[in-house]
Amino acid sequence: KSDNSNLKWLVNELGSDCLTVPDKYGDPAVLWAARCQPVDSLQFIFDRIGAEMFSLKYMKGETLVDAVESDPCRTDRSAKRAWISSTQRRLEASRPPAGSSAPTAASAGAKKQLDPSFTDWDFILHKNKKQLMGRGGFGKVYKVVTDRNQTVAVKVLPLSGTGQSGKLQKAVEMEKRGVEILKRLSHPNIVQFLKCEHKSDGLYIFTELVSGHSLLELMQRQNKPFKESGICSGLNFLHCQQRGAILHRDIKSSNVMLTNEGVIKLIDFGLAREIFNTCSLSAGNQPKGTWHFMAPEMLMGEGNSIPYSAKTDVWAFGCTVYELTTMQPPDGNEPQQRIVILRYGERAMPRIADGFSAGLKDFYLRCVDYDPRKRADTAELLRHSFLSASSLQELPTAKARLYVYAIIEQCFEQKCVDVPDVSFGNREGLSLCQGIRIQVGGAVSEAFKSAAGVTLKMERKLRATLEAGDSEELQRLCGEVGSNIELEVGGFDKQDFPFEELRKMPLVHHVACKPVRLSCLELLIDRFGPGCLKFRNGRGETPVHLAAQHQDESWMKLVKEKGGRGCLRIVDRWGKRVAHFAAGNRKSNSCLKWLVKEVGSDCLTVPDKDGNMAVHLAAQHQGIESLEWIKKQIGTDCFRLKTKSDRTAFHIAAQKSDNSNLKWLVKELGSECLTVPDRDGDTAVHFATKHQGIESLEWIKRQIGTDCFRLKSNSGTASFHFAAQKSEGSNLEWLVKELGSDCLTVPDCWCCDTVVHWAAQHQPVDSLQFIFDQIGAKMFSLMNMWGRTPADAVESRRCHTDRSAKRQWISSTQRRLEASQPPAGSSAPTAASAGAAAPRPRPRARDRVEPPPGPTSASELDPNFTDWDFIRQDNKKQLIGRGGFGKVYKALTDRNQTVVSKNYH
Structure with a gap:
């Protein structure tokens, strides 16, 4: 807009981000x-986001300066040039001199500093109650207003009355330590300390009020990108203090705040510690922080010291970067005692998934090197190509998994602790092995190594028992196992898991989807607590979801009894509810019926993120009995409900290997549903051609005729293209018989691939021989838009069947074709010298006309005929075949030659 009033209003309403x-x-x-x-x-934008506006680059590498110089710039270009030049000069002047390491906020555009010299203050009340902002340890955080008319935060720690005097005293000491450190820090990425007041009823710590959320909260609330450059800048500042580096010692996403203005703030310096000029860099005999974020040297310190250093914060920072990409820290599914085992064995840290830049992946790996000497420091990270790339990189996030980090941080305050078994819902848990205790501050004890061996042995036994489906042995082992350990197990139904030979999940998940006794699950719930029913595997599925998909209603009744009705409403990361999983149960529909009885029939039409409903999944995975039951519950119209891709129950039923559901739906909805296109133009006819058999195709032909097999999708693919993607060639052969062999060479509109290309990729060598019998050597010369032939298709990554057999067939067939060609220099076949037959008058149409006997060599056909007639048999034209929308007949010309005539009507 030519004026900025609307923009200013929107920024005030929505925030400067x-x-x-x-x-x-x-x-x-x-x-x-x-x-x-x-x-x-x-100027308005600069006042809001500061110097960042000059460093931003856009998709084509344009900066703000480029935008002003571009052709679309419609207003006072010269004034903008002058403003940019003067502002950048001021920014240059405000930067620290060369050689100074601590980054500072630009003086221009910075907000007004808080005044710590206030003498009076009061709580801000809401409905006559103090405004509680949050809790931390033994303290509570409130909003207050000072006599300088500034709103700040105060953390109040009571000095008595908690009943835990020892722990309270340690908490107060930690807060005082944090206060002493914050007193001398001033940095835009660190929460600003104002003052501390010690009163008879408690300790009052005043800081700036950070309006925003922690990164952990944001991951749980919304889909919002993050920038880690601010965190890294803050860490670099901490580690470059003149008096000695300051170790935060508990870097994680819950201690990193993102303000409403988009500024990163590090909080909670209670665990922070200064490092003075010493080589040992040790800090007592108890590791501080959170185990999943701890550097390996902290978990395996020698003697009575824990080797804290700036590098331990870097490790935790790397884990935080990983957490922002996956919603959990590295090995976040592992109980914390397993973290010690994994780090002690130096198992490779998990990699950041595909979809993120190579720069980010390398940045993370530089943070999590097991050798502290090789691990990057924060100054090096700030120079890393990832942060100095053409634009500040952002970490995309998804909606948070409903996951509570099962960490018992109080154990770090003890010299000798039981190994906590995190049972994911039972915070107290059980010991990994009764009686085993760990000296946290010392080297890994022999007892702990023995416990690790016991755990591995138990894993092997459980894996073998689950794969064998031995309920009796599994129940015995479930009574002995100490934790909900994660296992990699095979032996799954290929229909349910077609692309996975092994699945890695916690024990309770495996029991929920294996053919074992219900008592095994009941025993595990009793041991680990009902919280284990809500814990999620790597796909966001809970044991409740898997039990609904693989078991019967008795398992659902147990889940409700042990975990409550809330377990029946859990949603996975894709928006699927328990009813979706129950509708995908191929063994029984009893779970689906039971759920509808418990939570109501509305669950049948609740869509997931892709718009799929239980109605759709039942049409794909269950039988007619389920469809008739659904009809009784909510009527027939539910089968017309569409997914986000505009697919209905009949599209999905056509993807089922048998056609019983499709026939039932056509009977209920009418045969026109067979040709209703989805968003891609695909119909039930297309899907049936790919997934079902000849019996279905003949049934469809009886319903709506043969021409439906010529209908094309948006990408120009017809039924014969779909049939060529089937793993065997029977449907394709049937369609060629019905439609004619010219359908084999019809290209689609996407890449101009023909049926021959698709068959070369998906079908066995017999299909290639069938195609060769129909169209001969022409099949080898067909090319798609990339110039690739069927031989190239065989060599492509999309070739799914016996590639070596196809190569051999193509090679041998091409050799035979070359051997049959005339030698070089010989002309094309011509009429034999014996002479052509003498011409004779054009015959009248009669019962049958036989062409005259020809010479030994076939005479050349003469295209100069002016008259011709059909050759008849039993007073009917002789139909030879069909092709496209035309029919092919035998005809006799006035040159007494028999030819074919293809007629289009």
Whole structure:
């Protein structure tokens, strides 16, 4: 807009982070304002986001300066140039001199500093109650207003009355330590300390009020990208203090705040410690922090010291970066005692998944090197190509998994502790092995090594028992296992898990989807607590989901009895509810019926993130009895409900290997449903051609005729293209018989692939021989839009069947074709010198006309005929075949030659 009033209003309503949100083409509001609005808008944006506006680059590498110089810039370009030049000079002047290591906030555009010299203050009340902002340890955080008219935060620690005087005293000492450190820190990425007051009823610690959320909270609340450059900048500042480095010692996403203005703030310095000029860098005999984020040297310290260093914070920072990409720290599914085993064995740290840049992956790996000497320091990280790339990188996040980190941090306050078994819902848990205790501050004890061996042995036994489905032995082992350990187990139904030979999940999940006794699950729930029913595997599935998909209603009744009705409403990461899993149960529909009785029939039409409903899944995985039962519950119209891709129950039923559900739906809804297209133009006819058999195709032909097999999707694929993607060639052969062999060479609209290309990728060598019998050597010369032939298709990664046999067939067939060709220099076949037959008058149409006997060599056909007639048999034209929308007949020309005529009507 030519003026900026609307933009200012929106920023006030939505926050300044909206200024840097890119559109589809990578252009944020900053770029548009530089093109379309006056110089006042640039000043307004600078006041909101500071120098960041100059470093932003967009999809084509454009900066703010490039936008002003571009053709679309519609307003006072010269004034904008002058403003940019003067502002950048001021920023340069405000930077620290060369050689100084601590980053500072730019003086320009910085917000007004808080005044710590206030003498009076009061709690801000809401409905006559103090505004509680949060809790931390033994303290509570409130909003207060000072006599300087500034709103700040105060953390109040009571000095008595908790009944845990020892732990309270340690908490107070930790807070005082944090206060002493925060007193001398001033950095835009660290929460600002104001003052501390010691009163008779408690300790009052005043800091700036950080309006925003921790990264952990944001991951649980919304889908929002993060920048880690601010965190790294803050860490670098901490580790470069002149008096000695300051170790945060508990870096994790819950201790990293993102303000409403998009600024990163490090909080909770209770565990922080200064390192003075010493080589040992040790800090007592108890590791502080959170186990999943602890550096390996902290877990395996020698003697009575824990080797804290700046590198331990770097390790935790790397784990936090990983957490922002996956919603959990590295090995987050593992109980904390297993973390010690994994780090002690130096098992490779999990990699960041595909979809993130190589720079980010290398940045993370530099943080989590097992050797502290090789691990990057924060100054090196700030110079890493990932942070100095053309644009500040952001970590995309998804909606948080409903996952509570099972960490008993109080154990770090003890010299000798039981190994806590995190049972994911039972916070107290059981010991890994009764009686085994660990000296946290010392080397890993022999007892602990023995416990690790016991655990591995138990894992092997459980794995073998689950794969064998031995309920009796499994029940015995479930009575002995000390934790809900994660196992990699095979032996799954290929229909349910077609691409996975092994699945890695916690024990309770495996029991929920294996053919074992219900008593095994009951025993595990009693041992680990009902919370284990809500813990999620790597796909976001709980044991409740898997039991609904693989077991009968008795398992659902047990889940409700042990875990309550809330377990029946758990949603996985894809938005699937328990009813979706029950509708995918191929063994029985009893779980689905029981759930509808418990939670109501509405669960049948609740969509997941892709719009799939239990109705759709039942049409794909269950039988007619289920469809008739659903009809009784909610009527027939539910089978017309669409997914986000516009697929209905009949599209999905056509993907079932048998056609009973599809026939039932056509009977209920009418045969026109067979040709209703989805968003991609695919119909039930297309899907049936790919997934079902000849019996289905003949049934469809009887319902709506043969022409339906010529219908094309949006990508130009017809039924014969789909049939060529089937693992065997019977459907394709049937369609060629019905439609004619010319369908084999019809290209699609996507890559101009023909049926021959698809069959070369998906079908066995017999299909290639069948195609060769139909169209001959022409099949080898067919090319798609990339110039690739069927031989190239065989060599592609999409070739799913016996590649070596196809190579051999192609090679031998091409050799035979080459051997049958005339020698070089010989001309094309011509009429034999014996002479052509003498011409004779054109015959009248009669019962049958036989062409005259020809010479030994076939005469050349003469295209100059002017008259012709059909050759008849029993007074009917002789139909030879069909092709496309035409029919092919025998005909006799006035040159007494028999030819074919293809007629289109």
